[in-house]
Amino acid sequence: MTDSPDNTPPVLQDYLQMWNERDLDQIRGHLDRCVGDDCWWVDPLHQHTGRDALEANVREFRATYPDADLGLGSNIDSHNSRHRYEWFITSTPGELLIQGFDVVTVDESSGMINRVDGFFGALDRIDPGA
Numbered sequence: 859m860t861d862s863p864d865n866t867p868p869v870l871q872d873y874l875q876m877w878n879e880r881d882l883d884q885i886r887g888h889l890d891r892c893v894g895d896d897c898w899w900v901d902p903l904h905q906h907t908g909r910d911a912l913e914a915n916v917r918e919f920r921a922t923y924p925d926a927d928l929g930l931g932s933n934i935d936s937h938n939s940r941h942r943y944e945w946f947i948t949s950t951p952g953e954l955l956i957q958g959f960d961v962v963t964v965d966e967s968s969g970m971i972n973r974v975d976g977f978f979g980a981l982d983r984i985d986p987g988a
Contacts, residue, residue, distance in 0.1 A: 866934055869964055870941060873971060876916060877928040885916050894970035901958075901976030925950040931957060939964045944980075 866874075869892045876888035889909045898907050904915055919926075931944035941964070946957040957980055963973040 866930075867936070867941065867964070869969060869971060870934065870943075870962065873962070873974075874928060874930070874945075877919070879916075880920070880924075882917055882920060885913055885920075889913055889916075892971055894965055894968055894972040897970075897972050897974065899974045899976075901974075902978050923947070923949070923955065926955060932959075939966050 872888050872892035876885055876892070879885050879888060886909075889912060893909055893912060895909060896907055897909065897912060899905070899912050899915070906912065906915065926947050926949055928945055928947050931946045934941050934943045936942075941962045942959060944957065944959045947955045949955055956978060958976060958978040959981075960977070961975045962971055964970065965972040
């Protein structure tokens with residue numbers, strides 16, 4: 859993973875590191891530090907609830923793309939316990955595999971992630987002067 863911006867909350871640092879974890883036995887430790895028991899996780903290909911399901915998703919990703927790296931493609935924009943950021947996944951030679959963005963919600967009382975909404979691809983930019 860590329861270096862995180864200075865404003866990256868610790869809970870998101872662990873979450874992002876989880877996706878880059880090569881030691882599959884360490885994935886659960888990341889999850890236990892950053893994701894709530896009933897976290898809802900959804901993207902265009904997956905929708906599931908809970909740590910066990912998210913762990914299975916990360917393990918599947920690692921099995922499919924063992925040498926891939928997740929990097930931040932933007933700063934993290936935060937308000938009201940919600941965080942949005944762009945990300946990208948590259949293969950070992952630096953080939954872009956996919957990019958997208960997430961909106962992550964953190965439960966204020968536990969400090970744990972309780973929802974992740976993921977989107978694939980870059981948004982088309984609109985010229986406001988057009």
